[in-house]
Amino acid sequence: MSYTPMSDLGQQGLFDITRTLLQQADLCALSEALTRLVRQAGLADQANILLWQSHHQRASFYGTDGKGSQLEYEDETALANGPLRRILSRPEALHCQYDEFKDTWPQLAQMPLYRAFGHYGLLPLAAEGHIFGGCEFIRQNPENWSEKEFARLQIFTQVAGVAAEQIQHRLTSSYEYQILCRERDDFRILVAITNAVLSKLHLDELVSEAAKEIHHYFNIDSISVVLRNSRKGKVSIWSAHYVDKAAPVHDQSEVDEAGTLSERVFKSREMLLVNLNQRDEHAPYERMLFEMWGNQIQTLCLLPLMFGQNIVGVLKLAQCEEKVFTASNIKLLRQIAERIAIAVDNALAYQEIHRLKEKLVDENLALTEQINNVSSEFGEIIGRSDVMSSVMKQVEMVAQSDSTVLILGETGTGKELIARAIHNLSGRNNRRMVKINCAAMPAGLLESDLFGHERGAFTGASTQRIGRFELADKSSLFLDEVGDMPLELQPKLLRVLQEKEFERLGSNKIINADVRLIAATNRDLKQMVADREFRSDLYYRLNVFPIQLPPLRERREDIPLLVKAFTFKIARRMGRSIDSIPAETLRTLSRMDWPGNVRELENVIERAVLLTHGSVLQLSLPEQVTRNDRASFEPPEDTDIPLQGEDESQQILRVLKETNGVVAGPRGAAQRLGIKRTTLLSRMKRLGITKEMIE
Known part of the structure; x- marks a missing residue:
């Protein structure tokens, strides 16, 4: 192209240039506006902005291509070690032809950013005595700029420097503001999820609430919590699938751990981010996710639920759209997983405490039943x-x-x-x-x-x-x-x-x-x-x-022993003192049918103890109890029933003293012992018991 020397700018011209450049929203737009102005002035065919990031040792490129599309590029190799590096060490304008540019920076010359040109110039962008970048001017004509043209380029560069510094400041402030807003929003999400899950002590409620919050904030399709259970090689999965946003499907299942993605997370204790494809080999649970979501390609994010040094489970998130799992979202999801891990550990501890409490209550109940049954x-x-x-x-x-x-x-x-x-x-x-x-x-x-x-x-x-x-x-x-x-x-x-x-x-x-x-x-x-x-x-x-x-009627010979045991036990329980059972009572009880068997016999003895006044058991049969006169078993007439471990002589002597030596009659010793008067006298003679021993 032909170049027409630009007339003196004047105050109006400088004002228009400054206003135009200061109105640009970003650095690519600034480069585009600067290119348009230098073309109008006949100074160059293209203008680019280069910035230096000293803390990262990186250089950034902002420009446009031949079709007017914006170009943005940065690196810490070719561009960072190109012409910009030279003016940082020697703050003066740099210019050269294409051949020299190609020989000096061959890597840059091969990049689409720098197609073959005639002449190249780079002027430093400075603020407060500090160089923060450069302004590139490229012309297809190989002729160098005249002294007057170069002075005008310097004016453009100074104004571009002010505009670039202002854009940087605005973008930095906006970026920092966005970070603050994001941190505020993330904090609100963390507080909401923490409050939602930490108050839940049942795993089904906990997972349901966590899934609702995660879906609300991230729009994730399927949320699951995977826990190992007491059965070896098995894991329990609590899931919420948002196939229907208004009515999520809640599911609880038990599957084999082997071959699942969760198994890999349990072993590595690291996050796993994978894209599932229908052609891949999957465990049954992952295959079920495909079927549920119409065999779409899914992205799965599995986060370990770590509590201290222990992994208590895995948070599994499935999403049909990969864009959900951005770096910032994953960072927040990691923090959410930490809160869920605490809640899961609390729920498991509560579950164990509740199980032990229920077991203790049941054991106490069963033990009480057992004690009560034994005592009855x-x-x-x-x-x-x-x-x-x-x-x-x-x-x-x-x-x-x-x-x-x-x-x-x-x-x-x-x-x-x-x-x-x-x-x-x-x-x-x-x-x-x-x-x-x-x-x-x-x-x-x-x-x-x-x-x-x-x-x-x-x-x-x-x-x-x-x-x-x-x-x-x-x-x-x-x-x-x-x-x-x-x-x-x-x-x-x-x-x-x-x-x-x-x-x-x-x-x-x-x-x-x-x-x-x-x-x-x-x-x-x-x-x-x-x-x-x-x-x-x-x-x-x-x-x-x-x-x-x-039945008791087939073991009548055991009835006297049972009567004695029941009488002693029930009397002791009631605080009574019953030390003898009349033989007639035993004969009566032994002749009965006992349709209620041992339990019925015990009830009859309890009634007798209640109605007894004194130390001799007084039998009082209820009306519903009937005798069986055809029974063949009867205890011997002279059977005596010592109740407290006395021998025969001690028992007879004790009863005689209590009756003041009276043998016969309703209040006599024979009646109390449940034997005939003649039998008692015969035994007294045999045992050598005299009146002197009674007095």
Whole structure:
């Protein structure tokens, strides 16, 4: 092009140039405006702005290409070691032709920023005596600038320097303001998420709240928290998928850890950022994400949840749009993960405390039931009859094994006492036996009581509950009245017996339990199987080692021992002093049918103790108790019943002293001892008891 020398600028011309350059919004726009002005003045074909970043030792380029598009480039190599480096050390104008430029800075000459030209000039940009960059002027004509033209270029450079400094100051202030705004917004997000999650002590609520906040601020599609659980090689995942923004899908599942991206984070304890592709090999959970989001390419960001030196879990974020995971967002998400880690650790600690508390409550309840049951029955098995001896031999045989025992017998025969004897003689006796009565529990609550339930599993389930099977781990579980178990619940009991595992209501988490089962019933299970009221497979699984308890009418010889034990126990409990039982009372009790068996006998003795005045048991049978006159068993007439460990001579002597030596009559010693007058006199003679010993 031809160059027309510019006339003197004058005040108006300088004002217009200054106003034009100072109005530019950024450095590329400043370079473009400067190029336009020097072209109009016929001084150059292009003008570029170079700035120096001393703290980074980097140079920045701002200009335009031949088509008018803005160019921006920076580096710490070629550009930083180009012409700008020279004027920083020698603050004077630099100019040369293209060949010299190419030989001196060959790397720059190969860049699109500097296509072949005629002549090159670089003037320093300075402020307060400090050079902060340079102004490049390039002309296609190889002729050098005249002295007058060069002076005008200096004027343009001075004005451009003021404009560049102002733009830098404005951009720096704006950038710092943006940083402050971003830090303020980030702080608000952190406070909001911290307040939201730290108050949640249940994992499902915690994850749901965290997911809601993260989705709100980052618009992330899927948020999950992955935790290792008690089952080896398994992880639990709580997720919220925002397929429908208004109604997110909440999910809780258990998957194998092996092969998952979470496994890599658990091992490395470092963040993992990956792009998933449909063609890649994925674990089932990652494959499910593809299917849920229409097989779109997804970006996954996995952040370790670190609490101190421990990794408590993994925060997994899935997003179809990669632009969400910018450097600034990841920095903030790392801080959010730290808060979630604290909340997860709190929730896990609360869960463990709650579990131990529930276990303690259940153990105390079961122990109280056990103590109460022991105190309402006899404290040990009492019986010397042949049938009871046979039962005890069976107990001893099966106790040391882990075989399931089925105790059969009428109501009140002492099935629970036999179950407790089996447990106490087993290798599991270091832990208490757990008991549940299937007949006493409503059908709707029996499953929850057996297997436990999660919070929210059904209406009224406000807290998590540990079931009896979980409570009886490494111990024995006594299922009383198993014949009354609902038919729909029996397959679940069969599964526990066969697989040693179960699930709480409202959860799909598998719980293993090593439980020895002892069942009891007063019903005919074989007939119930025939009538389709009881599952045959469960019956055969329970009937491994059946023990049949005899009714009390088939072990009448044990009745005197039972009467003595009950009388002494109940009298002591009531603060009474009863030291003898009339033989007629024993004969009467031994002739009865006892449809209620041992429990009925105990109730009769308790009534007798209540109605007794004095130290001799006074039997008062209720109307509903009837005699069986055809009974063949009767205790010998001359049987005496010492209650407090006295020998025969001591007992007779003591009773004679209490009756002042009176033998016969309603208040005599014979009546109190429950024997005939002639029998008492015969014994006194045999034992050498005289009147002098009584006085």
